[in-house]
Amino acid sequence: MTDAGIRRLLICAAWLALIVIAITTVAPIYDRPTFGHARIERLVAFMALGAMFAWSYPNRLLFSVLIVSCGAFGLEALQLITPDRHARLLDAFVKLAGGWSGLGFGHLTMSFMRAGRLRLGSQGDG
Known part of the structure; x- marks a missing residue:
């Protein structure tokens, strides 16, 4: 698969992840999948989202920061429209911390990949 194909796949995965997070955020509480402690789930979900957006839009x-940040606060605020959910500022900040951590991780890994490509590419030029 080409770099352009991989990038398109990453972009689709990032937006799909945001859609899945949005659906589970506003879904009735009894329909929400659970994998552990809710704060850990939020943190990990937004870490993955942040990393995917960093890789998709390097x-x-x-x-990427705006999408992740607006997603964290916007999706938390959307819980106000559902009768069995609650919006909490702490939850939004947990999502934000996860998203920004994921963005940092994603950009860091992209930097390492670029440095490796430059180093590998320059070995055969001498």
């Missing part, structure tokens, strides 16, 4: 950091 040259658009501000865009």
Whole structure:
């Protein structure tokens, strides 16, 4: 698969992850899947989301930060429209911390990959 194909796949995965997180965030509490402690789930979900957006849009950091940040606070606020859910500022900050951590991890891994490619590419030029 080409780099462009991988990038398209990552972009689809990032937006699909945001949609899945949105659905589970506003779904009735009894329909929400659980894997452990709710705060850990939020943190890990947004870490994965942040990493996927960092990998999908490596040259658009501000865009990725805005999507993850608005997702954290916006999805938490959307819980106000469902009768059996509650919006908490602490939960939004947990999501934000996870998302920003994921963005940092994603950009760090992209930097390592670029450095490795540059180093590997320069070995055969001499």
